[in-house]
Amino acid sequence: MERTIDFLKYKYIAFVFSFILLCVFIIGTVARGGMVYGIDFAGGTKIIAAFKDPSVNEGAIREALSAYSPTVQQIGEAEKNEYIITFKLITSGEDDTVSGAELEKQSRIKADLNSKFPGMVIESEENVGPAIGAFLKKSAIKLFLIALILMTLYLTFRFEFKYSMGTMGALVHDVTLCLAFCGFAGVEISIPVVAALLTIFGYSVNDTIVIFDRIRENTQVKSREIFSEVVNKSLTQSLSRTLLTSLTTLFAVMSLYLLGGDVLNDFALVLLFGIFIGTYSTVYLASPILIGWEKLKSR
Amino acid sequence: MSKGMIYKFIFILFLISLSVILILPTVGSKQMEVTFLEKAQVSDIEYVESRFAASGYDVVKEGNIVTIKGSNLTDAIMNEINILPGVENVGMLPHWVEETFLAKKISLGLDLQGGMHLVLQANFEGIQEKLGRELTEKDRNEITQQALELLRNRIDKFGVSEPSIRPRGNEAIEIQLPGVKDPEGVKNAIGTTGSLEYRIVDDKYTQLATQLFNEKYSKTDVPADEALQLQFARSLGKEIGLPDNMEILFFYNRDNETGNIFADYPMALEREISLEGTDIQEAVVDRDEYGQIIVMFRTTAEGAAKFARATSEPNHGKRLAIVLDKKVRNAPSIRETIASGSGNISGGFTYDEAITLARVIKEGALPVDLRIIEERTVGPSLGQDSIESGVKAGLIGLIGVMCFMLLYYKAAGIIANLGLALNIVFMLALLSLLGFTLTLPGIAGFILTVGMAVDANVIIFERIKEELKKGKSIRMAIISGYDRAFWTVFDANLTTLIAAFILSQFGTGPIKGFAVTLFIGILTSMFTALYVTRFIYEIISLNKKIKKLYI
Numbered sequence: 060m061e062r063t064i065d066f067l068k069y070k071y072i073a074f075v076f077s078f079i080l081l082c083v084f085i086i087g088t089v090a091r092g093g094m095v096y097g098i099d100f101a102g103g104t105k106i107i108a109a110f111k112d113p114s115v116n117e118g119a120i121r122e123a124l125s126a127y128s129p130t131v132q133q134i135g136e137a138e139k140n141e142y143i144i145t146f147k148l149i150t151s152g153e154d155d156t157v158s159g160a161e162l163e164k165q166s167r168i169k170a171d172l173n174s175k176f177p178g179m180v181i182e183s184e185e186n187v188g189p190a191i192g193a194f195l196k197k198s199a200i201k202l203f204l205i206a207l208i209l210m211t212l213y214l215t216f217r218f219e220f221k222y223s224m225g226t227m228g229a230l231v232h233d234v235t236l237c238l239a240f241c242g243f244a245g246v247e248i249s250i251p252v253v254a255a256l257l258t259i260f261g262y263s264v265n266d267t268i269v270i271f272d273r274i275r276e277n278t279q280v281k282s283r284e285i286f287s288e289v290v291n292k293s294l295t296q297s298l299s300r301t302l303l304t305s306l307t308t309l310f311a312v313m314s315l316y317l318l319g320g321d322v323l324n325d326f327a328l329v330l331l332f333g334i335f336i337g338t339y340s341t342v343y344l345a346s347p348i349l350i351g352w353e354k355l356k357s358r
Numbered sequence: 359m360s361k362g363m364i365y366k367f368i369f370i371l372f373l374i375s376l377s378v379i380l381i382l383p384t385v386g387s388k389q390m391e392v393t394f395l396e397k398a399q400v401s402d403i404e405y406v407e408s409r410f411a412a413s414g415y416d417v418v419k420e421g422n423i424v425t426i427k428g429s430n431l432t433d434a435i436m437n438e439i440n441i442l443p444g445v446e447n448v449g450m451l452p453h454w455v456e457e458t459f460l461a462k463k464i465s466l467g468l469d470l471q472g473g474m475h476l477v478l479q480a481n482f483e484g485i486q487e488k489l490g491r492e493l494t495e496k497d498r499n500e501i502t503q504q505a506l507e508l509l510r511n512r513i514d515k516f517g518v519s520e521p522s523i524r525p526r527g528n529e530a531i532e533i534q535l536p537g538v539k540d541p542e543g544v545k546n547a548i549g550t551t552g553s554l555e556y557r558i559v560d561d562k563y564t565q566l567a568t569q570l571f572n573e574k575y576s577k578t579d580v581p582a583d584e585a586l587q588l589q590f591a592r593s594l595g596k597e598i599g600l601p602d603n604m605e606i607l608f609f610y611n612r613d614n615e616t617g618n619i620f621a622d623y624p625m626a627l628e629r630e631i632s633l634e635g636t637d638i639q640e641a642v643v644d645r646d647e648y649g650q651i652i653v654m655f656r657t658t659a660e661g662a663a664k665f666a667r668a669t670s671e672p673n674h675g676k677r678l679a680i681v682l683d684k685k686v687r688n689a690p691s692i693r694e695t696i697a698s699g700s701g702n703i704s705g706g707f708t709y710d711e712a713i714t715l716a717r718v719i720k721e722g723a724l725p726v727d728l729r730i731i732e733e734r735t736v737g738p739s740l741g742q743d744s745i746e747s748g749v750k751a752g753l754i755g756l757i758g759v760m761c762f763m764l765l766y767y768k769a770a771g772i773i774a775n776l777g778l779a780l781n782i783v784f785m786l787a788l789l790s791l792l793g794f795t796l797t798l799p800g801i802a803g804f805i806l807t808v809g810m811a812v813d814a815n816v817i818i819f820e821r822i823k824e825e826l827k828k829g830k831s832i833r834m835a836i837i838s839g840y841d842r843a844f845w846t847v848f849d850a851n852l853t854t855l856i857a858a859f860i861l862s863q864f865g866t867g868p869i870k871g872f873a874v875t876l877f878i879g880i881l882t883s884m885f886t887a888l889y890v891t892r893f894i895y896e897i898i899s900l901n902k903k904i905k906k907l908y909i
Contacts, residue, residue: 107740135743182740188731191477194527206860210853217849251799254861254869258806258876261857265850269817272846300820303766304813307759311809314755315802320747322469323802330806 066294066342067287067350073343077232081239088242095242096147097249100196102189103147104165110140111178120144123175127168134321141182143321144172148189162189199253203234206257210264218275221356225349226267229340233263237333244328251326259333266304266341270297271349286353290346298342305338366893374780377787383453383463384790387416388431392439393447394422402444409439425451432471433520434537434738447578462793464786467871469798470745472738473536474544477526478728480505485726499528505726506531507717509548510619511610511682523618530731541735548730554635554722556668559677559689563626566598567606571624580608580621584684587621594624605629607679609686612714625686627679632668635722637661643712644702651712652704655719662699669696680718687718748801755805756782763812767819769908774815777883777891781811784882789875800871807879814851814887818843819909832907833899840892847888851880 088094098105117131120142124131127146135141146168148161169184207227214223237259246252273293278286312334316327394403406424411417415428431450440448455461468475480501486493493501502525509523509531522534538544571594581587591606600606605628608621641655657665668678669692677689690703703715760778764771785807794800822839830838855877862873898904 180737181735182737184733184735186730186733191732202860202863206857209856209860213853213856250869251802251872254799254872257857257861261854261876262810264853264857265813268850268853269846272849276842296824297820300816303816303820304810307762307812307816308806308809310758310762311755311805314751314758315805318747318751318754319802319805320744320751320798322744322798323748326799326802 062295063288063292064295064298065291067291067347069343070347073339073347077236077340077344081236084236084239084243088239091242091245093242095245095247096192097247097252098145098147098185098187099250100192100248101147102165102187102192103145104168104187105146105183105185106144106169106172106181107134107183108142108144108172108176109180109182110142110176111180112176113140115140115176117142120176124168124172127164127171129168195250202257203260206260214268218271221349221352222271222275224352225271225345226264228348229267229337229345230260230263232340232344233259233333233337236336237329240332240336241329246325246329249325251323252329255326255329255333258330259337262308262333263337263340266301266337267345269300270294270341270345273297274346274349287350290350294342294346301338301341305334309334363893363896370890370893374783377783379455380459380461380787380790381783382455383461384786385429386453387427387429388453389451390426390431390436390439391449391451392424392426392445394424394444395446396422398422398444398446402442406439406442406445432466432536434466434471434473434741436520437537438738461791464790464794464796466741466745467795467797467800468534468536468734468741469736470741470796471536472736472741473534474538474541475732475734476533476535476544476548476730477732478505478509478531478533478548479529479731480726481729495528501726502529502531503713504717504720505728507714508682508721508726509533509728511685511687511718521618531728537738538735541733545730548728553683554718555631555681556633556635556637557627557629557631557679557681558668558673559679560604560626560628561676563598563600563604564624567594567600567624567626570594570598577621588684591624595626600626603629607681607684607686609689612711619685619687621685625679625689627681627686632678633657633661633664635719635725637664638719638723640723641716641719643709643716646702646704650704651707651709652702653707653712653716653719654700654702655716656700659699662697665699665701666695666697668692669694669701671695680715682718682721688715744798745801748798748805752801752805752808756808759808759812763815767909770819773891773894774812774819776894777815777886778808778811780890781879781883781886782808784886785875785879788878788882792874794874795871797871799869800875803872803875803879807876807883810854811879811883811886814847814883815891817847817850818887818891821846822907823909826907826909832904835907836895836899840888840895844888847884851884854880 117133120131121129124144124146129144129146131145132143133141134143146165148165165186169181172179207230210230211223211227214226234256237256240246241248241252270293273296274290277289277293284292309331312327312330315323316331319327392406403419403422403424407417407419410426410428415426415431418425418427433450436448436450439445453463456463480498482493482498482501485501506523506525520536522532524532526532533548535544579590581590587608591608595604595606604626606624606626609623609625610619611622612619637657638661639656639658641653644652644654646652673692674694675691677691679686679689681687688703690705707715756778760771760775763774763778767774785804789796818839821843822835825835825839825842826832828835858873858877858880862870862877
């Protein structure tokens with residue numbers, strides 16, 4: 060019989076590690092000035108434009124549009140001289156209202172850009188009004204909650220309630236850390252990023268379930284062993300699968316990140332981090348939570 | 359091999375060949391037919407020919423029809439050609455698979471082929487002021503539906519084929535226009551409110567015009583452009599000797615599948631307007647004493663007198679056309695004089711037809727103006743770049759995963775890779791069958807699925823390895839490996855399916871594309887792992903000579 064690795068030994072180290080990581084991310088986020096919302100949520104205008112005149116650069120565009128204080132970022136191959144120009148609506152007050160002056164600005168920015176750089180080709184343009192963001196935020200949160208409830212129900216039905224506690228614990232850990240990572244790394248919260256978060260949601264559960272499935276199987280076979288030993292054994296047995304699947308998924312996401320183009324960059328980055336964190340929590344966090352819940356109940 | 363296995367084998371082969379056939383219209387070459395006007399300049403035709411010949415398409419010219427063959431033809435290109443001078447009509451020829459199997463093909467989203475995406479909302483505040491009361495959620499919903507009807511009525515003004523107009527949630531409308539070059543024109547067409555009028559129909563001339571139309575033309579000959587259509591109608595009128603006080607307009611019917619409307623047959627109307635749209639105050643769907651579905655309406659105080667005149671004795675038996683933006687949407691017969699200011703229209707409607715009619719009538723009473731709350735325009739070159747980088751990322755990812763599986767699992771890796779390849783084929787086939795629209799996030803979902811699809815195989819292989827270590831025979835190890843892994847694979851994938859399903863409910867189109875590819879990818883990967891690769895292993899284990907399983 061193969062040696063069983065004592066994963067549970069590291070549970071306190073893992074708890075502390077996750078906690079510190081979260082703190083670092085939160086401090087980093089605050090230092091950056093909070094979470095950054097993309098125009099999908101904040102409302103605003105995003106223009107991708109190519110400039111024929113090679114003397115045009117980020118600085119020149121920023122200066123020409125200084126009234127709008129946009130963010131300007133070069134993308135693609137250098138000779139194409141292509142930029143993403145983003146102008147976000149600034150909300151004021153408690154209820155996120157946008158002043159008329161801001162909306163006026165949004166309607167003018169493209170015309171202004173056109174008049175200042177006549178040799179410019181607009182490749183894509185997005186205008187999002189302020190009304191959409193609030194609606195999206197609400198529906199994103201609602202969907203996360205629905206997904207959480209549905210999965211808990213399914214797991215309780217297929218396994219036992221304690222297993223769904225372990226899975227959900229790891230899941231909340233993964234999504235929270237990914238969200239904090241977005242703030243820390245300055246990734247804008249856009250619709251694709253929300254999609255990445257929800258994918259991590261599914262991935263994290265998928266990863267954990269396979270191990271819990273093994274634990275359940277092993278507890279049914281040999282009831283004499285103590286629970287934590289069964290858990291360690293199951294983790295060891297499933298380890299190669301956990302690593303292999305993470306690796307193949309990592310290959311796919313990595314190539315998406317490196318080659319998938321600028322539009323999918325943020326999406327792939329969040330997913331990349333999510334796979335690492337998901338694999339880690341599957342091995343070191345989900346099972347301790349399961350055992351902790353079991354102990355709490357038997358007391 | 360036992361009989362059961364032979365059947366299984368045939369079934370799998372059948373599925374694979376069916377899938378390959380279903381993918382053909384998507385990946386194979388497409389054909390586009392460009393019909394030129396009789397009076398088109400030679401240079402017009404040459405321009406189109408060289409536009410395609412230069413970028414590697416096959417171009418065949420036959421009379422005034424040019425057929426273009428290539429794999430990159432999209433609706434956006436079609437719309438680009440449609441507005442060129444001398445071009446009468448452009449259409450995609452259906453692939454033979456589409457015709458025989460009624461299959462669809464995967465079309466490209468606007469972010470990949472270029473085009474314009476708009477989200478509109480009715481100006482609720484304005485309506486609130488007019489009505490002088492707070493709008494309930496039901497009101498908002500109804501106003502949005504009415505606006506939707508108005509937009510369908512002027513879909514042709516966008517000068518675009520394959521447009522999509524649909525409600526988003528209860529309070530907004532989403533419009534997708536592939537290949538639009540003139541966003542300002544579209545915005546202007548959307549910005550105006552509808553004009554609704556009621557006019558008496560002349561049955562004699564309507565019959566003459568319809569007869570002539572049916573003999574000489576077909577429904578597709580009616581130009582979509584408003585000015586051209588009026589010209590076409592005038593020439594019809596001239597041929598049948600239509601008196602000056604009358605005018606030909608087209609009666610529009612509704613395509614039940616898409617909800618879009620199309621010109622059905624010509625109708626001769628009196629030029630005099632019997633009633634203005636604003637003369638009617640309200641219209642609702644109801645049932646009469648016999649349980650038939652009817653549209654009830656009430657006129658304004660001024661409208662009542664006009665209506666009484668329009669429905670007076672000499673007009674009994676004639677029809678009263680309801681004309682929205684120069685399109686006849688309905689023409690009920692006048693049975694009796696209505697002087698009270700309220701009446702009803704019956705005519706064996708379905709509920710949907712009745713509610714559409716009520717909305718058209720209401721558009722006259724309470725015009726809805728729309729504003730754009732979200733707008734995304736993508737140029738065709740950016741879309742092409744996105745496709746290229748997406749396909750590149752997908753291929754590299756696929757090769758990476760496949761190499762890894764080969765290195766790690768050796769011979770078993772070949773089976774897993776075969777499964778992966780089959781999985782992609784099944785996935786594309788299912789997406790084609792659904793007429794899926796591929797967006798950039800959809801490509802991302804596809805790539806992610808490539809990474810995750812081997813998971814089921816990994817779980818199973820690891821299990822077989824364990825069984826082998828326990829000292830089981832190859833045959834037993836395979837059988838119990840698959841049996842034990844079944845529920846693990848099932849549970850693990852089901853939770854991802856739940857996540858993908860919920861994601862598909864998340865508002866916007868592109869993300870839906872991502873969720874759908876993920877969802878389908880998981881389904882097909884479960885099928886290939888639990889059914890197809892298992893079958894391959896069963897065949898291998900039949901061979902008693904195999905002493906060692908390379909896994």
